[in-house]
Amino acid sequence: MARWEPGARERLQAAALELFATQGFEQTTAAEIAESVGLTERTFFRHFSDKREVLFYGQQDFLQAFVDGLDTAPSEASPLEVIASALQAVASLFPDERRPYARTRQSVIDQNPALRERELHKLAGLASTAAAALRARGIAEPAATLAAESGATVFGIAFAQWIREGERRSLPDIASDVLHELVSLSRAGTRSATVTGPRR
Amino acid sequence: MARWEPGARERLQAAALELFATQGFEQTTAAEIAESVGLTERTFFRHFSDKREVLFYGQQDFLQAFVDGLDTAPSEASPLEVIASALQAVASLFPDERRPYARTRQSVIDQNPALRERELHKLAGLASTAAAALRARGIAEPAATLAAESGATVFGIAFAQWIREGERRSLPDIASDVLHELVSLSRAGTRSATVTGPRR
Numbered sequence: 001m002a003r004w005e006p007g008a009r010e011r012l013q014a015a016a017l018e019l020f021a022t023q024g025f026e027q028t029t030a031a032e033i034a035e036s037v038g039l040t041e042r043t044f045f046r047h048f049s050d051k052r053e054v055l056f057y058g059q060q061d062f063l064q065a066f067v068d069g070l071d072t073a074p075s076e077a078s079p080l081e082v083i084a085s086a087l088q089a090v091a092s093l094f095p096d097e098r099r100p101y102a103r104t105r106q107s108v109i110d111q112n113p114a115l116r117e118r119e120l121h122k123l124a125g126l127a128s129t130a131a132a133a134l135r136a137r138g139i140a141e142p143a144a145t146l147a148a149e150s151g152a153t154v155f156g157i158a159f160a161q162w163i164r165e166g167e168r169r170s171l172p173d174i175a176s177d178v179l180h181e182l183v184s185l186s187r188a189g190t191r192s193a194t195v196t197g198p199r200r
Numbered sequence: 201m202a203r204w205e206p207g208a209r210e211r212l213q214a215a216a217l218e219l220f221a222t223q224g225f226e227q228t229t230a231a232e233i234a235e236s237v238g239l240t241e242r243t244f245f246r247h248f249s250d251k252r253e254v255l256f257y258g259q260q261d262f263l264q265a266f267v268d269g270l271d272t273a274p275s276e277a278s279p280l281e282v283i284a285s286a287l288q289a290v291a292s293l294f295p296d297e298r299r300p301y302a303r304t305r306q307s308v309i310d311q312n313p314a315l316r317e318r319e320l321h322k323l324a325g326l327a328s329t330a331a332a333a334l335r336a337r338g339i340a341e342p343a344a345t346l347a348a349e350s351g352a353t354v355f356g357i358a359f360a361q362w363i364r365e366g367e368r369r370s371l372p373d374i375a376s377d378v379l380h381e382l383v384s385l386s387r388a389g390t391r392s393a394t395v396t397g398p399r400r
Contacts, residue, residue: 078385078386078387079385079386080385080386081386117317120320120324124320141357142357142361142378142381143381143384143385145353145357146353146354146357146378146381146382146385147385149349149350149353150350150353150382150385153345153346153349153350153353154346157342157345157346161342178342178346181342181343181346182346182350183386184343185278185279185280185343185346185347185350186278186279186280186281186383187278
């Protein structure tokens with residue numbers, strides 16, 4: 001058994017993203033990623049099942065933060081207040097220093113249909129996990145699914161805005177603004193523009 | 201050039217769905233579908249590019265109905281009122297006599313991951329088409345994307361409920377109920393249950 005390399009995962013992640021961004025995801029091999037930071041392919045595969053996993057590492061923490069956030073909402077909270085609590089918990093996983101990494105990661109994903117697919121599934125997974133957690137709190141259908149899907153939509157829009165060039169607000173602040181917009185949708189003449197372009 | 205077969209498309213669709221449901225989507229060939237209604241494989245391919253298309257025929261009409269519905273909303277309508285108008289237009293494409301067909305179609309789709317994927321893309325396409333149409337009406341982001349995604353979510357939930365065994369309400373009525381639930385999400389204690397199970 002090879003010895004454990006301290007910080008190997010983070011070095012592999014940074015190196016992988018750099019290679020994906022400069023030479024393309026398809027053109028980059030696991031061996032190449034490992035070599036670029038002086039590690040072996042075998043070490044790579046102790047940390048990630050394949051090169052795609054480098055980009056989706058931490059998804060379980062992401063879902064868990066969302067569910068933990070749901071749980072901290074008071075029992076009398078409205079479905080949307082529960083979602084607001086979950087959004088704040090998950091958004092706080094992305095401090096501003098992660099913004100450059102997130103931006104580069106997104107540009108790699110945007111260029112590859114299979115990775116875009118996987119990213120869509122991640123948000124769909126967030127919605128179905130959240131719906132189950134809301135039902136477990138006693139929120140009936142269709143409110144549970146509606147609130148959960150809305151939460152995933154708000155997160156997707158807020159995240160896309162957070163990594164936009166020139167954006168300075170934190171992800172929790174943007175998520176809060178977008179959720180507020182959702183509540184305002186039933187008001188006529190919604191013309192404010194905290195987000196300035198299409199999501200896709 | 202072979203002569204045009206009147207009603208061939210509808211006969212092929214009915215035959216295909218019957219075969220997909222009884223012997224499985226994967227196990228059914230285009231030639232078999234055509235033969236079962238006394239038509240040639242060549243006739244099949246004049247109507248559908250492949251057997252999958254039989255299940256997704258009419259998607260353009262579906263998107264068009266949604267956009268036409270958006271256009272009929274008065275210019276001072278709130279984003280959600282615009283979506284309500286679009287939902288009514290698209291839901292009216294599914295009269296109650298289509299319910300048995302829709303139910304069988306869904307059971308075929310549910311059993312095949314690639315078909316489920318395609319169905320998800322259909323709803324995602326609905327959302328992005330709707331968002332573009334809302335922006336064209338002067339609705340700013342993120343309201344346009346939020347309203348469009350909410351419209352797609354409401355349609356998905358309403359449709360799943362419409363084809364549930366025992367459901368008697370029309371799709372336009374269910375869509376209207378689900379949209380009303382969406383507006384109520386910010387109210388505490390949402391415990392009504394017009395839809396009685398998880399979406400997925």
